[in-house]
Amino acid sequence: MDEEVIIARRLTRRFGEFTAVDHVSFTVHPGEVVGYLGPNGSGKTTTIRMLLGLLIPSEGEAVVLGYNVVRQAEQVRARSGYMSQRFALYHDLTVGENLAFYAGVYGERSKKRIEEVLDQVGLLRLQGERVSDLSTGWRQRLAIGAAIVHRPQLLFLDEPTSGVDPIARREFWDLIYNLVDGGATAMVTTHYMDEAEYCGRVGIMQDGKLLAMDTPSALKAHTLSGVAWDVFVDGSEKGSLGVINRQVEGVAESPRDVAPLLSALDVLGTCSHVLRAGLAGDHLRAITSGDVQADLLLRHLEEAGISNARVEAVEPTLEDVFLALAARKENAK
Amino acid sequence: MGVLIEAKNLVKSFGGTKAVDGLSLAIAEGEIYGVVGPDGAGKTTTLRLLCGVLEPDHGGGENGASIHICGFDLTRQAELARAQIGYLPQRFSLYEDLTVMENLRFLAEARGLPWRSWGPRCKEILEFVGLDKFTTRLAGHLSGGMKQKLGLAAALVHRPRVLLLDEPTTGVDPVTRQDFWQLILRLVGVIDQEGSGVAVLVSTPYMDEASRCTRVGFMRNGKLLVEGRSADLRGRLAGSILELRGSPLAALRKIATTMEGIEDAQMFGDRIHLHISPKRREEVEARIRGEAARQGAEIADLRPITPLFEDVFISLVEK
Numbered sequence: 001m002d003e004e005v006i007i008a009r010r011l012t013r014r015f016g017e018f019t020a021v022d023h024v025s026f027t028v029h030p031g032e033v034v035g036y037l038g039p040n041g042s043g044k045t046t047t048i049r050m051l052l053g054l055l056i057p058s059e060g061e062a063v064v065l066g067y068n069v070v071r072q073a074e075q076v077r078a079r080s081g082y083m084s085q086r087f088a089l090y091h092d093l094t095v096g097e098n099l100a101f102y103a104g105v106y107g108e109r110s111k112k113r114i115e116e117v118l119d120q121v122g123l124l125r126l127q128g129e130r131v132s133d134l135s136t137g138w139r140q141r142l143a144i145g146a147a148i149v150h151r152p153q154l155l156f157l158d159e160p161t162s163g164v165d166p167i168a169r170r171e172f173w174d175l176i177y178n179l180v181d182g183g184a185t186a187m188v189t190t191h192y193m194d195e196a197e198y199c200g201r202v203g204i205m206q207d208g209k210l211l212a213m214d215t216p217s218a219l220k221a222h223t224l225s226g227v228a229w230d231v232f233v234d235g236s237e238k239g240s241l242g243v244i245n246r247q248v249e250g251v252a253e254s255p256r257d258v259a260p261l262l263s264a265l266d267v268l269g270t271c272s273h274v275l276r277a278g279l280a281g282d283h284l285r286a287i288t289s290g291d292v293q294a295d296l297l298l299r300h301l302e303e304a305g306i307s308n309a310r311v312e313a314v315e316p317t318l319e320d321v322f323l324a325l326a327a328r329k330e331n332a333k
Numbered sequence: 334m335g336v337l338i339e340a341k342n343l344v345k346s347f348g349g350t351k352a353v354d355g356l357s358l359a360i361a362e363g364e365i366y367g368v369v370g371p372d373g374a375g376k377t378t379t380l381r382l383l384c385g386v387l388e389p390d391h392g393g394g395e396n397g398a399s400i401h402i403c404g405f406d407l408t409r410q411a412e413l414a415r416a417q418i419g420y421l422p423q424r425f426s427l428y429e430d431l432t433v434m435e436n437l438r439f440l441a442e443a444r445g446l447p448w449r450s451w452g453p454r455c456k457e458i459l460e461f462v463g464l465d466k467f468t469t470r471l472a473g474h475l476s477g478g479m480k481q482k483l484g485l486a487a488a489l490v491h492r493p494r495v496l497l498l499d500e501p502t503t504g505v506d507p508v509t510r511q512d513f514w515q516l517i518l519r520l521v522g523v524i525d526q527e528g529s530g531v532a533v534l535v536s537t538p539y540m541d542e543a544s545r546c547t548r549v550g551f552m553r554n555g556k557l558l559v560e561g562r563s564a565d566l567r568g569r570l571a572g573s574i575l576e577l578r579g580s581p582l583a584a585l586r587k588i589a590t591t592m593e594g595i596e597d598a599q600m601f602g603d604r605i606h607l608h609i610s611p612k613r614r615e616e617v618e619a620r621i622r623g624e625a626a627r628q629g630a631e632i633a634d635l636r637p638i639t640p641l642f643e644d645v646f647i648s649l650v651e652k
Binding site: 135136173177199200215216279280315322323 | 372563599643
């Protein structure tokens with residue numbers, strides 16, 4: 001089926017004076033794992049609720065799996081799965097009982113199907129355990145199991161692995177990729193940048209607006225249009241911000257020795273090519289625009305009297321992208 | 334005597350479960366120490382032990398638990414120790430019906446700040462966190478990020494030398510997260526007139542926040558797996574992670590997961606991270622290119638990248 005899985009066109013939702021989702025448009029293709037990244041309150045959940053037909057848009061429209069979300073909401077929901085470990089599980093019931101309950105809700109009565117799902121998510125031997133006795137990692141597996149029991153074509157995953165052990169998270173994502181290989185499409189909402197890195201394409205939400213949507217690599221390449229830099233100022237790696245040498249007793253450090261990084265930071269702040277610069281532990285991290293080379297930054301620092309700096313190009317992160325987009329929005333105001 | 338937080342052999346059980354299992358720490362002035370670990374690792378319990386809200390299981394004796402804050406024994410010199418601690422819990426309370434300044438004044442007075450000094454001190458700390466223009470706003474009308482900053486101001490109002498922050502940036506937007514970290518970093522960079530600096534301990538479930546700390550301890554199941562400076566920890570895995578991009582991705586993934594010499598292959602959306610032994614890098618790269626060509630797959634990029642902290646954590650756990 002070549003038809004798009006989700007087509008959202010200028011989706012908008014207002015609550016009184018407040019615009020929660022502001023003319024959001026995007027498309028999701030079959031077999032994609034799409035991330036929807038934004039802080040709490042940016043409009044992610046409201047968007048999903050509209051896509052599931054749980055909330056009527058104030059403006060705009062959406063078509064999910066070929067069905068209009070307002071007029072054919074039931075068909076959308078019958079073919080979609082929603083995973084949210086925070087709200088979906090009955091703590092006093094066992095793993096098996098929870099799954100049987102959800103299967104029943106979707107009209108799936110086959111015991112065989114329940115066994116199949118338990119096996120797929122790795123919970124076969126834990127099916128008799130009460131949810132209240134399970135760790136976060138296992139609960140997460142059950143939550144996804146409950147979301148796929150009716151074989152949905154589209155999966156919505158809400159903050160699927162926040163706070164979970166990195167190993168459990170990797171195993172979870174392997175499971176998602178397997179489901180996608182098997183024909184499903186997934187949309188993940190998260191506020192956690194690292195989570196978004198698992199997605200094929202990421203949409204960045206802030207204050208109800210979709211600021212950008214592309215692969216993580218393309219977002220980094222295009223939004224930042226430059227590189228990220230780690231800036232070390234001599235001596236800054238040795239001590240804690242060059243503050244105190246705790247091995248030397250009784251030697252008072254004068255305030256001038258303190259924070260060579262802070263002065264470097266101030267200098268970078270005046271450089272027009274630097275979009276953003278901040279402290280990062282024992283060094284600085286700067287995002288620059290255009291065709292900036294390391295020497296430009298070094299020259300700026302030298303001109304201000306900081307001659308012992310070292311500059312290294314580093315991988316930008318999605319957080320850098322987010323901050324750059326947020327800054328652009330601010331400057332455009 | 335630069336060590337401001339010193340904990341030895343901390344153990345804390347709840348019922349049959351050991352939330353903290355033999356943890357020791359020493360954090361000096363000017364350090365930002367990050368306790369990084371998933372939910373349930375024991376981070377919050379550790380912080381509660383360090384601020385004296387909970388008592389550790391064993392007390393006294395040579396191998397018993399002990400906690401010293403700025404040299405004061407937390408059990409036997411509780412008042413003196415606690416006066417040095419600023420604590421920002423995960424869920425902190427503000428009085429929603431009081432203004433920013435009223436909240437801070439209340440907390441300053443509760444901390445025993447004499448009436449002559451709370452005024453200037455409150456103004457000073459609000460300026461530091463960037464809330465000086467919002468002194469008359471009701472706390473209930475503050476954004477999430479601003480509440481966070483007020484919480485921080487409250488924890489700092491009595492000039493503690495030790496700052497304990499429990500997951501301060503969980504769920505917070507990136508701009509606020511960035512601002513918050515800048516404040517913390519500036520804080521430890523400052524030495525006051527008496528030559529005293531501050532030590533900060535931050536707990537976080539976000540692996541990437543490890544890079545913002547001067548030293549990091551990975552915590553899991555109540556234990557500290559390893560600690561060290563971020564750069565050193567990442568350096569341990571230097572050269573062992575390759576990033577592979579190209580198409581079709583499914584074919585490349587198959588090659589990566591079945592090829593000998595690749596210890597692990599993790600898919601990340603539009604690319605694959607390969608764990609290899611640094612010594613075999615060239616050999617593995619050549620074989621991947623060869624196999625890809627044989628299968629008609631195109632490689633857009635194949636090169637070593639800086640390991641994520643998540644990779645470091647996983648390699649530690651799987652040892």
